[in-house]
Amino acid sequence: xxxxxxxxxxAITLVILVGLMVAVQVYGVTTMRNIRAQEGLAIRISGAVxxxxxxxxEMQTRPNGRVFRQFADRVDSLDNLLxxxxxxxxxxLPMVARMERNVDNIRNVSKNLANLMxxxxxEVEVPEALRYSFLSSSHALASLSNxxxxxxxxELDSIESRVIVSTIGAAAVILLLIxxxxxxxxxxxxxxxxxxxxxxxxxxxxxxxxxxxxxxSENELKEIxxxxxxxxxxxxxxxxxxxxxxxxxxxxxxDLEDFAYAASHDLRSPLRxxxxxxxxxxxxxxxxxxxxxxxxxxxxxGRAARLDALLTGLLxxxxxxxxxxxxxxVTEFDSGGLFDEIIGLLDIxxxxxxxxxxxxxxxRAARVRLQQVMQNLIENAIKxxxxxxxxxxxxxxxxxxxxVFSIVDDGPGIDPKFHDKVVQIFETLKSRDVKETSGxxxxxxxxxxxxxxxxxxxxxxxxxxxxxxRVWWPAAPNTRAAVN
Amino acid sequence: xxxLFPALILSIVVLLQCASGxxxxxxxxxxxxxxxxxxxxxxxxxxxxAGVDVEVELVASGVAAGGGLxxxxxxxxxxxxxxxxxxxxxxxxxxxxxxxxxIANVHLIARADRGISGPADLKGKRIGLRGGSISEFFxxxxxxxxxxxxTDIKTVDIAPPxxxxxxxxxxxxxxxxxxxxxKQAADGLGIPSVDITVQGGQSYYFDLVVRKQTLTQRRGDLxxxxxxxxxxxxxxxxxxxxxxxxxxxxLDVDRRDIDTFWHSHSIDVALSQDMIFxxxxxxxxxxxxxxxxxxxxxxxxxxxxxxxxxxxxxxxxVIE
Numbered sequence: 001x002x003x004x005x006x007x008x009x010x011a012i013t014l015v016i017l018v019g020l021m022v023a024v025q026v027y028g029v030t031t032m033r034n035i036r037a038q039e040g041l042a043i044r045i046s047g048a049v050x051x052x053x054x055x056x057x058e059m060q061t062r063p064n065g066r067v068f069r070q071f072a073d074r075v076d077s078l079d080n081l082l083x084x085x086x087x088x089x090x091x092x093l094p095m096v097a098r099m100e101r102n103v104d105n106i107r108n109v110s111k112n113l114a115n116l117m118x119x120x121x122x123e124v125e126v127p128e129a130l131r132y133s134f135l136s137s138s139h140a141l142a143s144l145s146n147x148x149x150x151x152x153x154x155e156l157d158s159i160e161s162r163v164i165v166s167t168i169g170a171a172a173v174i175l176l177l178i179x180x181x182x183x184x185x186x187x188x189x190x191x192x193x194x195x196x197x198x199x200x201x202x203x204x205x206x207x208x209x210x211x212x213x214x215x216x217s218e219n220e221l222k223e224i225x226x227x228x229x230x231x232x233x234x235x236x237x238x239x240x241x242x243x244x245x246x247x248x249x250x251x252x253x254x255d256l257e258d259f260a261y262a263a264s265h266d267l268r269s270p271l272r273x274x275x276x277x278x279x280x281x282x283x284x285x286x287x288x289x290x291x292x293x294x295x296x297x298x299x300x301x302g303r304a305a306r307l308d309a310l311l312t313g314l315l316x317x318x319x320x321x322x323x324x325x326x327x328x329x330v331t332e333f334d335s336g337g338l339f340d341e342i343i344g345l346l347d348i349x350x351x352x353x354x355x356x357x358x359x360x361x362x363x364r365a366a367r368v369r370l371q372q373v374m375q376n377l378i379e380n381a382i383k384x385x386x387x388x389x390x391x392x393x394x395x396x397x398x399x400x401x402x403x404v405f406s407i408v409d410d411g412p413g414i415d416p417k418f419h420d421k422v423v424q425i426f427e428t429l430k431s432r433d434v435k436e437t438s439g440x441x442x443x444x445x446x447x448x449x450x451x452x453x454x455x456x457x458x459x460x461x462x463x464x465x466x467x468x469x470r471v472w473w474p475a476a477p478n479t480r481a482a483v484n
Numbered sequence: 485x486x487x488l489f490p491a492l493i494l495s496i497v498v499l500l501q502c503a504s505g506x507x508x509x510x511x512x513x514x515x516x517x518x519x520x521x522x523x524x525x526x527x528x529x530x531x532x533x534a535g536v537d538v539e540v541e542l543v544a545s546g547v548a549a550g551g552g553l554x555x556x557x558x559x560x561x562x563x564x565x566x567x568x569x570x571x572x573x574x575x576x577x578x579x580x581x582x583x584x585x586x587i588a589n590v591h592l593i594a595r596a597d598r599g600i601s602g603p604a605d606l607k608g609k610r611i612g613l614r615g616g617s618i619s620e621f622f623x624x625x626x627x628x629x630x631x632x633x634x635t636d637i638k639t640v641d642i643a644p645p646x647x648x649x650x651x652x653x654x655x656x657x658x659x660x661x662x663x664x665x666x667k668q669a670a671d672g673l674g675i676p677s678v679d680i681t682v683q684g685g686q687s688y689y690f691d692l693v694v695r696k697q698t699l700t701q702r703r704g705d706l707x708x709x710x711x712x713x714x715x716x717x718x719x720x721x722x723x724x725x726x727x728x729x730x731x732x733x734x735l736d737v738d739r740r741d742i743d744t745f746w747h748s749h750s751i752d753v754a755l756s757q758d759m760i761f762x763x764x765x766x767x768x769x770x771x772x773x774x775x776x777x778x779x780x781x782x783x784x785x786x787x788x789x790x791x792x793x794x795x796x797x798x799x800x801x802v803i804e
Binding site for chain 1: 586685686750752758798799
């Protein structure tokens with residue numbers, strides 16, 4: 001239960017109970033007051049009836065004007081008592097109505113007596129009919145007022161009991177409610193707060209936090225705890241992400257440093273050559289155009305071509321590592337078909353054979369980037385082959401969540417101590433004067449594979465020659481995270 | 485032993501049947517439409533809840549109920565106190581165990597065109613009534629109070645249902661009767677009428693009467709009967725409108741008539757001192773007017789106050 005709902009229920013219940021208690025008390029006091037008034041009036045009516053009976057008896061012995069006046073006055077007061085009795089509104093109305101009828105009859109008796117007094121000049125004997133009439137009504141009135149008085153006394157006891165019982169009942173309910181409030185406070189507020197405090201302490205001490213719910217009931221504190229947990233989890237995830245990003249940044253900085261070094265070293269080398277050659281040409285031209293001059297000009301052209309090749313390689317590397325959105329479009333395609341397409345694009349020298357073996361699986365990947373990888377590896381295998389006749393075999397197999405592409409050649413192979421070096425940009429195993437190359441191809445392959453969540457594996461030499469380049473390419477793009 | 489065992493079983497079966505038969509015997513109660521408390525208790529199921537099996541039979545009047553009680557056809561009969569007094573001269577075994585109502589419904593309805601505006605104008609007039617009934621008793625009291633001698637008027641004995649027509653036809657100058665005939669007479673007259681309450685303020689009682697033998701033999705059932713009637717009285721007092729509707733439906737009486745008669749008919753299970761005083765006056769009147777013979781009974785002995793006192797002593801105000 002929500003704390004606000006619980007608090008509202010408790011407040012409303014308390015208000016209702018207190019209201020009921022007040023109402024019961026007011027009702028009890030009002031009703032008891034009315035009943036006491038009615039009981040008092042019933043007793044006074046009994047007294048009045050007794051007085052009237054006494055006066056009727058007196059009339060038998062002293063029938064004079066004083067007795068008749070007293071009788072008439074007492075009847076008037078009896079009338080007045082009945083009016084008050086009717087006004088008390090304490091129930092027993094049928095009985096009150098019967099009392100009124102009897103008082104009416106006594107009033108008639110009184111009128112008859114008054115008429116007799118007038119007719120007989122002050123002293124008169126009460127006729128038997130009048131006496132009987134009076135006695136009948138006075139007996140009935142006395143009986144009724146006695147019963148009324150008894151009823152009221154009993155009703156008073158009953159109401160007092162009911163008021164006491166209802167007050168005790170209401171007090172008991174209020175006590176229960178207070179206990180329930182305390183239980184609600186402890187379970188719904190205290191326990192979660194203590195749990196919350198412990199969790200904050202664990203976080204402050206960088207301890208493993210308890211997975212248990214802080215609050216069992218669905219209330220505001222649970223919402224706060226859940227929100228806190230979510231935010232804490234998000235903060236932890238952000239922290240982890242920052243760590244990864246920091247590592248990536250460090251590696252990126254290292255790449256940048258390597259690149260800067262390579263760029264400064266390798267790009268400056270042909271430039272120095274061009275500058276030296278240009279100096280030589282200048283020196284030579286002072287003597288005239290000699291065969292030596294021609295050789296130097298050719299050398300100058302070669303250095304310029306190398307610089308161009310290096311810059312082209314650098315551009316390709318940059319393009320490959322900063323793939324455009326088009327290049328990164330993921331589609332599902334047959335890798336065998338892709339291989340055939342690459343074969344069609346390559347200018348394969350005579351004496352070389354490029355083939356694929358086995359069934360090549362279908363993959364879901366950025367097709368353009370996989371093509372760049374495969375094409376570079378095949379070109380590399382042909383380019384660095386040391387014989388006129390050679391063979392490059394391409395195959396692919398599924399291994400878990402990866403497709404492993406193998407490009408195997410029968411070339412000279414790569415000494416294992418250079419396996420790391422060959423994937424660095426501008427690194428070449430032979431002098432560019434011996435083998436003209438940019439040193440970008442394998443570096444670009446390594447970078448793309450890494451970016452796609454795969455890895456490049458170099459296995460060479462296979463026996464005494466040959467090299468196997470294995471590319472572990474994610475069968476589906478989401479595999480990248482797993483590899484990372 | 486072989487012969488004794490079946491005989492023993494048979495005896496037990498017979499005894500059990502007798503016992504169950506005794507338990508199942510119902511209390512036969514005869515009452516007229518005036519026994520409102522009895523009809524309410526019956527319709528509300530108060531008898532069953534009190535644990536007494538009551539068989540209520542509707543009779544035309546208290547006279548018929550009293551006759552059936554004396555003949556042994558009923559265990560309990562309701563009748564006016566006046567009817568009880570009439571029976572008590574020759575049937576000293578009758579006992580009143582409580583009242584079921586206090587009634588003030590006897591009226592004198594007079595034709596205004598015959599010069600009647602008050603009791604004193606009744607001299608020389610023909611008055612229709614049921615001879616020997618409570619109507620005649622209360623008329624005597626009225627005449628006595630107003631110094632009109634019985635010989636100054638001429639009473640005509642007419643069955644109550646015929647009284648309205650006798651008045652409207654001019655056969656009599658006035659009638660004295662209880663409800664609903666008094667109202668029917670006033671309503672059906674067609675000319676101005678004069679309504680005089682002959683009872684003054686004094687009510688007469690509608691009593692529960694049993695034979696002494698029944699009081700002895702079935703005391704438990706009678707107590708439970710009284711308990712149910714006390715409950716009916718309390719229920720009617722607390723649920724006036726519902727009680728009127730119930731009576732209207734149970735007795736097939738127009739609801740407007742029930743409304744009219746309600747205040748003059750107090751459902752009240754009690755035993756009060758004024759009831760004895762009234763009985764004695766009625767007995768004296770009956771002897772004086774030749775309707776009964778013999779000494780006036782001691783009515784204190786003809787009333788059993790113990791049953792009702794056991795239920796609620798407040799209900800008994802008889803001075804013992």
